[in-house]
Amino acid sequence: FIYSTERDSQREREHKQGERERKKQGWEGGYPEIVKENKLFEHYYQELKIVPEGEWDQFMEALREPLPATLRITGYKSHAKEILHCLKNKYFKELEDLEVDGQKVEVPQPLSWYPEELAWHTNLSRKILRKSPQLEKFHQFLVSETESGNISRQEAVSMIPPLLLNAHPHHKILDMCAAPGSKTTQLIEMLHADMNVPFPGMLWTALWRVGMPLCWVYMRKRCGDGTMRKNIDVWKKWTTLNSLQLHGLQLRIATRGAEQLVEGGRMVYSTCSLNPIEDEAVIASLLEKSEGALELADVSSELPGLKWMPGITHWKVMTKDGQWFTEWEGVPHSRHTQIRPTMFPPKDPEKLQAMHLERCLRILPHHQNTGGFFVAVLVKKSSMPWNKRPPKVTCRDVGPSCGRWVPLCVVAVGGASSACGEPRPHRAEEKGRWAGGVRCWRVALGLIMVHVSCPDSFLSPPPSKKMKLFGFKEDPFVFIPEDDPLFPPIQKFYALDPSFPKMNLLTRTTEGKKRQLYMVSKELRNVLVNNSERMKVINTGIKVWCRNNSGEDFDCAFRLAQEGIYTLYPFIKSRIITVSIEDVKILLTQENPFFRKLSSETYSQAKDLAKGSIVLKYEPDPTKPDTLQCPIVLCGWRGKASIRTFVPKNERLHYLRMMGLEVSAEKKKEGTVVAQQSAGSCGPPGDEASAEHGAEPAASADSSEDMSPDVSVDAAPGPSGPAPAEAALPR
Numbered sequence: 001f002i003y004s005t006e007r008d009s010q011r012e013r014e015h016k017q018g019e020r021e022r023k024k025q026g027w028e029g030g031y032p033e034i035v036k037e038n039k040l041f042e043h044y045y046q047e048l049k050i051v052p053e054g055e056w057d058q059f060m061e062a063l064r065e066p067l068p069a070t071l072r073i074t075g076y077k078s079h080a081k082e083i084l085h086c087l088k089n090k091y092f093k094e095l096e097d098l099e100v101d102g103q104k105v106e107v108p109q110p111l112s113w114y115p116e117e118l119a120w121h122t123n124l125s126r127k128i129l130r131k132s133p134q135l136e137k138f139h140q141f142l143v144s145e146t147e148s149g150n151i152s153r154q155e156a157v158s159m160i161p162p163l164l165l166n167a168h169p170h171h172k173i174l175d176m177c178a179a180p181g182s183k184t185t186q187l188i189e190m191l192h193a194d195m196n197v198p199f200p201g202m203l204w205t206a207l208w209r210v211g212m213p214l215c216w217v218y219m220r221k222r223c224g225d226g227t228m229r230k231n232i233d234v235w236k237k238w239t240t241l242n243s244l245q246l247h248g249l250q251l252r253i254a255t256r257g258a259e260q261l262v263e264g265g266r267m268v269y270s271t272c273s274l275n276p277i278e279d280e281a282v283i284a285s286l287l288e289k290s291e292g293a294l295e296l297a298d299v300s301s302e303l304p305g306l307k308w309m310p311g312i313t314h315w316k317v318m319t320k321d322g323q324w325f326t327e328w329e330g331v332p333h334s335r336h337t338q339i340r341p342t343m344f345p346p347k348d349p350e351k352l353q354a355m356h357l358e359r360c361l362r363i364l365p366h367h368q369n370t371g372g373f374f375v376a377v378l379v380k381k382s383s384m385p386w387n388k389r390p391p392k393v394t395c396r397d398v399g400p401s402c403g404r405w406v407p408l409c410v411v412a413v414g415g416a417s418s419a420c421g422e423p424r425p426h427r428a429e430e431k432g433r434w435a436g437g438v439r440c441w442r443v444a445l446g447l448i449m450v451h452v453s454c455p456d457s458f459l460s461p462p463p464s465k466k467m468k469l470f471g472f473k474e475d476p477f478v479f480i481p482e483d484d485p486l487f488p489p490i491q492k493f494y495a496l497d498p499s500f501p502k503m504n505l506l507t508r509t510t511e512g513k514k515r516q517l518y519m520v521s522k523e524l525r526n527v528l529v530n531n532s533e534r535m536k537v538i539n540t541g542i543k544v545w546c547r548n549n550s551g552e553d554f555d556c557a558f559r560l561a562q563e564g565i566y567t568l569y570p571f572i573k574s575r576i577i578t579v580s581i582e583d584v585k586i587l588l589t590q591e592n593p594f595f596r597k598l599s600s601e602t603y604s605q606a607k608d609l610a611k612g613s614i615v616l617k618y619e620p621d622p623t624k625p626d627t628l629q630c631p632i633v634l635c636g637w638r639g640k641a642s643i644r645t646f647v648p649k650n651e652r653l654h655y656l657r658m659m660g661l662e663v664s665a666e667k668k669k670e671g672t673v674v675a676q677q678s679a680g681s682c683g684p685p686g687d688e689a690s691a692e693h694g695a696e697p698a699a700s701a702d703s704s705e706d707m708s709p710d711v712s713v714d715a716a717p718g719p720s721g722p723a724p725a726e727a728a729l730p731r
Helices: 002-024 038-049 056-064 076-094 133-147 155-167 182-191 202-206 233-237 241-258 281-288 349-353 487-493 520-530 564-573 579-590 599-605 647-656 687-690
Strands: 069-075 120-122 152-153 173-176 215-221 261-272 292-298 362-363 372-381 431-435 439-440 503-505 516-519 542-547 559-560 578-579 612-618 632-638 644-646 673-675 711-713
Touching: 038 579, 056 711, 069 076, 069 155, 076 133, 076 520, 076 647, 133 152, 133 647, 152 182, 152 233, 155 261, 155 362, 155 372, 173 182, 173 241, 202 281, 241 261, 241 281, 281 349, 281 372, 362 516, 542 564, 559 564, 559 612, 559 632, 564 612, 564 632, 578 579, 578 599, 579 644, 579 647, 612 644
Parallel strands: 173 215, 215 261, 578 612, 673 711
Antiparallel strands: 069 120, 069 152, 261 372, 292 372, 362 372, 431 439, 503 516, 516 542, 542 559, 612 632, 632 644
């Protein structure tokens, strides 16, 4: 007890002493500011001369400055153009003459090398954004559009590799080391560049990356010293040991990517590191072991406006304690586990010159106010040396096994043979391997195949072990059988095209009512079906239909889901209503507008439809360039005398902004958003709408993802007078 008391007193004294020390150092109850100095870092890169002469001070000064914020507009043709038009002609214009605390606000600028001005950077900090209503409005726009998936907050240099990959819709891409995913979404946009509509923001959570024979491979690695401007911990933690430990792993990943690449395909290797051990050393080693199968592509002209430094051809290796080595032979044996021969440049000058390492790109922070980065583009000319196989040899004996691969039992050149089973060792024999699905043996004279009488079990690979799955037990995804009675009513109600791939529909329950229906592509279906025992599926597919609680009363138990409407729309041939831009404004800003508030054209299309889920389609009018010029497809509900939409909040706000309706923040905390422009309305089509004095209930859905409308508009009353009070539809 005495010892414990003395120990507690000692701890208290040490705690008070520590507090005094922290106050002296200026902590003031928080963490101390990290000093952006690292002498070993400066010594290392000055010795390697990766920075041009006379630019070292600018290089270090840029590293100590915060990284500017950058954003990228998701590139979907007309939709991206509308967002860009909104940014340039509304939000950026409001900032042109704005001053905060006596200083003029710097207007965001486009990245000069990014195509079509779809990427921008700004030095506006969060602190400044709160000091002006115009800046706050701009900030709200960025947050909302980011949540909707229409804008991506992405570092400038990380946008470079997907552009250099030069992917097209018919390509297959393997994204290695894919987290956190901003480049992955950029690649997906490139694969769907022919689309004229956006993917919903929720789509990204449903994407799966699978391995297959690949046209393009993209790989990158963990954050390196090029991220010092945003990861300031690197300043105090940086040593050369980080790169020495990662070199081998990076080389193995790059080698595996090259193996998966098809001949003529392109592989982009990128790192956020400036260190040649992680950069040129990996590329040089990969080129050397490929024996001409890979070559560096010259991409110097592919991104006009981008400033970069060519890759270096000579470098040294330094240990964490500052010891330098210029060649492998000079490394003591005690260092061989830390330093490997692949870390050094090739000795042969001709071989080194043939590699064209100068075709690599190194991005330095002070050249265009970015992070540090390295990227190299490789093209595959032929198979990797170890992937080349001898021509197939088939059995020419007469019998049931003729023409099949059979196991080798003749193991000696002189003709001595063993019984079918384990062959005897041979001086020139390699270990048995699986080729073409059966066991084969290679001997000095090549691959010899003979016909023997063996059980079928010998002619197939050993069964793979069932994978153990850990963590939370997820509900299974189950594909709907072709004869499931659930589908015919849906097909009839929406008049689905015969080409609709119903075999790609799945649900997440094996018993009871199916609540949501999801849809996947044909390729993804094959992956799920053939790997059900080998992987745990957390989430997949796009939600396309949701069950209504009382859906049977409306001829169809399932309503459309906004998340998957752009996928379903090409197959739907019925229950489509074409609406005007004024109709869209009303539908998105009012809870449950009556027919009389919509245009006569919309009413004439809706009056003969049965109650239930509908598609609302807006087609832009090219003769009216001042109106919204991108198509919109919305999920709606045709009630007894009204129409409503089922659109998530962020997507709703996005469309309103694109139509020029400003969302104000005053009522946002109260759960409503006010649009400060007249939505307008057309004359009433007449009859039954005028008899209604309240909103009718619609069938509720079991899903909460399609949010109820919570946007109101301060609109001038239409020609029919003020709108009657309308209650929210029950869910």
